[in-house]
Amino acid sequence: MNTPLKDIIARCEGLFEDLRFASVQEWKAAAPGRKAIGYMPIYVPRELIHAAGMLPVGIFGGGDQMEVIQGDAYYQSYICRIPRSTVELGLTGRLDCLDGMLFPSICDVIRNLSGMWQIMFKDKYVKYFDVPQDYDDAIGGEFYVHEMQALRDDLARLRGAPVTDDELRASIAVYNDNRRAIRDLYAFRAQQPWQAPTVELYLLLRAGCVLPPEEHTRLVREYLAAAAAEKRTKRDNARVVLTGAFCEQPPLGLIKSIEMAGCYIVDDDFMLVMRWLLDEVPEQGDPLVELSKAFLHRSAQTPSKYDDKKEDKGKYLLEQVRTRGAEGVVFASPSFCDPALLERPMLQDVLAKHKIPYTAFKFAENTGQMAPIREQAGTFADSIKLWSAA
Amino acid sequence: MTTPIQVMPQAAPARKPPSVQKEDAMWLQKEMITRNYHELASAHAEGRKISATFVPGNLNELLMCFDFVRRLPETDALQNGMRKKSGKMIMDAERDGHSEDVCTYVKTDLGMMLQGEFGPTGEPMPHPDVLLLSYTGCFTFMKWFELVRQKYGCETLMLHVPYQGDAKISPNMREYVVRQLKDKIIPALERISGVKFDIDRLRGYMKESAKAEEDLVRVLQSAKHRPSPIDGYFGGVYYIGPMFTAFRGAPEATRFYAMLNAEVQERMRQGKGPMTPEGELAEEKYRLVVEGPPNWTHFREFWKMFYDEGAVVVASTYAKVGGVYDFGFRHDPERPLESLADYCLGCYTNLNFPQRIDMICRYLDEYSADGLLINSIKSCNSFSAGQLLILREVEKRTGKPAAFIESDLVDPRYFSAANIKNRLESYFQMIKQKRAAAVH
Numbered sequence: 001m002n003t004p005l006k007d008i009i010a011r012c013e014g015l016f017e018d019l020r021f022a023s024v025q026e027w028k029a030a031a032p033g034r035k036a037i038g039y040m041p042i043y044v045p046r047e048l049i050h051a052a053g054m055l056p057v058g059i060f061g062g063g064d065q066m067e068v069i070q071g072d073a074y075y076q077s078y079i080c081r082i083p084r085s086t087v088e089l090g091l092t093g094r095l096d097c098l099d100g101m102l103f104p105s106i107c108d109v110i111r112n113l114s115g116m117w118q119i120m121f122k123d124k125y126v127k128y129f130d131v132p133q134d135y136d137d138a139i140g141g142e143f144y145v146h147e148m149q150a151l152r153d154d155l156a157r158l159r160g161a162p163v164t165d166d167e168l169r170a171s172i173a174v175y176n177d178n179r180r181a182i183r184d185l186y187a188f189r190a191q192q193p194w195q196a197p198t199v200e201l202y203l204l205l206r207a208g209c210v211l212p213p214e215e216h217t218r219l220v221r222e223y224l225a226a227a228a229a230e231k232r233t234k235r236d237n238a239r240v241v242l243t244g245a246f247c248e249q250p251p252l253g254l255i256k257s258i259e260m261a262g263c264y265i266v267d268d269d270f271m272l273v274m275r276w277l278l279d280e281v282p283e284q285g286d287p288l289v290e291l292s293k294a295f296l297h298r299s300a301q302t303p304s305k306y307d308d309k310k311e312d313k314g315k316y317l318l319e320q321v322r323t324r325g326a327e328g329v330v331f332a333s334p335s336f337c338d339p340a341l342l343e344r345p346m347l348q349d350v351l352a353k354h355k356i357p358y359t360a361f362k363f364a365e366n367t368g369q370m371a372p373i374r375e376q377a378g379t380f381a382d383s384i385k386l387w388s389a390a
Numbered sequence: 391m392t393t394p395i396q397v398m399p400q401a402a403p404a405r406k407p408p409s410v411q412k413e414d415a416m417w418l419q420k421e422m423i424t425r426n427y428h429e430l431a432s433a434h435a436e437g438r439k440i441s442a443t444f445v446p447g448n449l450n451e452l453l454m455c456f457d458f459v460r461r462l463p464e465t466d467a468l469q470n471g472m473r474k475k476s477g478k479m480i481m482d483a484e485r486d487g488h489s490e491d492v493c494t495y496v497k498t499d500l501g502m503m504l505q506g507e508f509g510p511t512g513e514p515m516p517h518p519d520v521l522l523l524s525y526t527g528c529f530t531f532m533k534w535f536e537l538v539r540q541k542y543g544c545e546t547l548m549l550h551v552p553y554q555g556d557a558k559i560s561p562n563m564r565e566y567v568v569r570q571l572k573d574k575i576i577p578a579l580e581r582i583s584g585v586k587f588d589i590d591r592l593r594g595y596m597k598e599s600a601k602a603e604e605d606l607v608r609v610l611q612s613a614k615h616r617p618s619p620i621d622g623y624f625g626g627v628y629y630i631g632p633m634f635t636a637f638r639g640a641p642e643a644t645r646f647y648a649m650l651n652a653e654v655q656e657r658m659r660q661g662k663g664p665m666t667p668e669g670e671l672a673e674e675k676y677r678l679v680v681e682g683p684p685n686w687t688h689f690r691e692f693w694k695m696f697y698d699e700g701a702v703v704v705a706s707t708y709a710k711v712g713g714v715y716d717f718g719f720r721h722d723p724e725r726p727l728e729s730l731a732d733y734c735l736g737c738y739t740n741l742n743f744p745q746r747i748d749m750i751c752r753y754l755d756e757y758s759a760d761g762l763l764i765n766s767i768k769s770c771n772s773f774s775a776g777q778l779l780i781l782r783e784v785e786k787r788t789g790k791p792a793a794f795i796e797s798d799l800v801d802p803r804y805f806s807a808a809n810i811k812n813r814l815e816s817y818f819q820m821i822k823q824k825r826a827a828a829v830h
Contacts, residue, residue: 074778076796078491078768083775105553107529108771114555115743116776119783128555128742133525133532133548134570140550143566150562306523306532306548310539333489338771341489342496342533346540348487362491 005226008219012203015210016252019066019089023210025097027055035158037125038095039102040086040110041247042302043276044129045148045291050213051171052155052163057098058209058273061085064251064366074116080336081364082248083113090121099158100125102151106247106304107339125158127151133306135296144292152288168287176281178213181220182274186267188224190324193264194234196227198242199255205271235262238381241326242268243317243347244333244340246302250363257370258330262381266324269302276300303343314350321356327384330377331360357384410667415650416628422646423469424511426460426636431513433459439583442518442538445712447526447551447734451595451639451721452576456583460636461518463534467498469510471686471800479505480801493769494801496534503541517542520582522575524549527739528772547578551734557745559735567731593723595639600720605647606633607715609654613704614757617674619657621664623703624693627684634712639721666697675700676821679753681707681746681780682765682773685797688805692797695811699818703763705753707746710738714749739772747783754788760821762792763814769799791824793817 015023028034036055039046046056062068062085071088089095101124103114114128130147132140156162185204189196204223208216242258246269258265277294301307301316321329329351333340344360351358359380361373412420433440441458443449445465453460470476479501480494486504488497502508502515509515521544525531532548539546549570552563576587609629613622620629629650637643657664663671667690678696680703685692696703713719714736722729734740741749750762762784766774781792795813798804 074776076766076768076774076778079771079775103555109775111529111553111555112743112771112776115746116779118742118744119747119779128553130552130555132566133550134566134574136573139566139569139573142569143552143562146560146562150560303533304529306550307536308548310543310546313536313540336491338492338530339533341492342530342537344489345487346537349540362489 002225002229003222005223005230008223008226009200009203011219012200012207016203016206017065019062019094021057021094021097021210024055024057027212028097033159035099036097037100037102037155038098039273040104040106040113041271041273042104042106042304043131043273043299044102044104045151045295046213046273047168047171047175047281047287047291048148048152048155048163050174051167052152052159054099054155054159055212058271059086059089059095059101060206060209060249060271061365062089063249064253064368068366078336079109080248080334081366082334083109085365086113087116087120090117098124100127102127102129104129105131107337109338110247125154127154131295135308137293137296141289141292141296144295145288148288148291165287169283172281172287172290173283174213176283178208178217178220179275179277179280181217181224182208184224185220186275188227190266193237193239193266194232195230197259198265198268199252199259200227202252202255202270205274208274209271236385237262237264238328238384239264239266239324239326240328240330240380241266241317241320241324242330242332243320244331244337244344245270246272246340248334248337248365250332251365251367253370254332254363254367254373257374258377261374261378262385263330263377265330266326267320269300272300272302303339314347317347318350318354318356327357327388328380329356329358330380331358333360333362335362335364357388411665411669412628412667413650413653413665415646415653416665418646418649419628419631422632422637422642423465423635427509427511427513429459430461430509430515434516439519440516441520441522442535442544443522443524444526444528444531445634446528446737446739447524448634448638448712449522449524449549449730449734450636451592451599452571452579452730453522454595454639455587455591456579456585458520458583461515462635463499464495465635466502466510466515467495467800468686470498470502472689473510474687474802475510476501476687476800477802493530493534494799495769496530496537498800499534500537500541518544520544520579521546522549523547524551524734526551526734526737527553528770530772545578545582547575549575549734551740554735554740554742554745557742559732563735564728564731567734568727571727571730589726592726596721596723596726596729598641598644599639600722602633602638602644602647603713603715603720605651606630608651609647610705610709610716612654612658613702615658616758617661617663617671618677618702618704619654619662619664621666621696621703622709623680623684623706624666624689624696625664626703626706626709630709630712664702666693668694668697671697671700671702673700674702676818677702677704677757677759678761678763679703679705679750679757679759680763680765681750681777683708683711683767683770683799684765685767685805686800687802688807691807692805692810695814699814701814701818704757704759707738707750710749712737714738714741743776743779747780747787750780750784751787754784754790759790760825761790761817763817764792764794766794766796767799768796768804769801791817791820793820
């Protein structure tokens, strides 16, 4: 029997709201010696963690339900919110279930947080995970393979046994399957956004941050079946791509507000880790080399990643607009997010050249006032639907 | 300095009628910078190519091998800040669509271009022919040059310098930088400049660099003496200027540092305090270590708050932003590319947090400082994110008092003189009380 849609969503909501990570604790308790490794946005090769028999856990801040008290004492008012809520999660023991944390190369704030974590949580494994900005296999690729090998060695030490190539290949297969499911989910939403509201898609992605990938893939498939069977009303909404929310996450209310205001979000950059690699990673050959090639040549574009050529700027966003049949772009960037806010004018310039309408606002993960955002998104949807030349 | 020291007579600058008092080396440095802006203004007319690159991890010796006239956009921004021009430039950039939340160096640079592309000295500022994007210790640099490229189509060369997340330079990191230099950067610079790369020429410049670095370290470490003959932050920015910008590796920089070192050693021998814009500091009351860049729009006013109270900065992390030389690193002509890689990898903001904290604690001890002051800069997350943890850790480890003030690099809207003055006065009182408590 298929799982009812409301049960799937209720389960995802439960996982999303649980800032004590009970599901991670349960997973660890189910077998002796299990370990969980946290990672921050945007991308880490989760295959390595999985291959070591550990659970990769995506940490995307504290959201709008958690009061940040201690975390605020570590940051000035002009620093974004995600590091302070992450520190709060750590200092209040909510991340005790994690045996380690990875801080990917994304911005100066997350970079510095890696060193702060080393000081504040001395008993945990902490790694700043650098990724190449040079995309030649012989240069950036070589560097990246070494970085992945260093992580692999660290994880092997943590579990007390080497991580074999076969284990890595098996994990690549597991994540290929997960990426296929996520691609299907995104394609489904783009085709029938009224059947798969973004708030549901978002909750499904967040579930993937704490569930084992095999279980998450099953859940996504179940959702696709259940959502397709649901009778939902199609509205004459504007189809938009939402961009800029690749690190600090908007509150659920903000996503709901955009959709309620008359926009169907048909693509986004939430939790890019799940869609970073754009196609299959070969399950044969040297697994680290294959992961490296996928990163260098077949991965998403995001502000933290250097665009080798001027002409490349905005290509990924334009492709999102084109392939999803979007009519406009919503720039939703966290306040004080350097990568997103510095990138924005360049992307806007590209969109303007292609005559693609856009609107922009900022948020924080605890933004509470949705009326201005609803008004802005509504006006944007109207401008597309009522007043555009088409 | 008022007593001329004839170390390098050929380098001695023409003395200006001073409304402001400066050491001879400071006047010379000013001349060098002005001359560089003039060279930039006339470069294209004279058939020369212009490079732009950032201060931390700048490969000045390498760029000189290709005869580029060298531009450093942060220096342009700070010069515009000191000349009170940055405020309007920032607002122009914001009107052009740049967020109020992001780095004001970037917005000053973009605003300067919007205003008609005249540099800080008023001379034309032509577009660079190449942007060497060596982004050491600051992600914003990457976006900055992408923005410049987007607007002006300048050719951009990325030199990715990995971060010292594990507090060390691994062979993989060094090799990665060297491979980029060999296979990408050098061939591209040859193509753009039309000048063939000569490694012996590079070695020659690096030899000059090492000599100048030796003298710079002597100058910076003179502050261990009591009284300190220098201010390692406000004065320090003059001392690091040539080293961190377009001059390291050039013989004139070597002469500058020889002259500066001789001046400073003489001051130390005579038991003199640092030179301030209002003359020599008569009495050293407080010795501080400062973390973070200075504010440039109110530089004099900010400095005055210190010297009026007899406070001397004996060591600063900002003076290590373009290279950490005082713990032994020197450019090494015997292994030129590896040494350039180590230089880039070792700049202050490329160090991880535990390394930064260790360095500050070491300064507090070795320079017999009374405490740590953090000037937290709104624009600079690379420095600022997490500084409150630095403050706690340093206090915990050294038992010395730390204080925190906030300002910005070049945005005059974020400099609150009364606020900063109040905090500094309270801090100095705190140090006094600590001393009194220690005596009893």
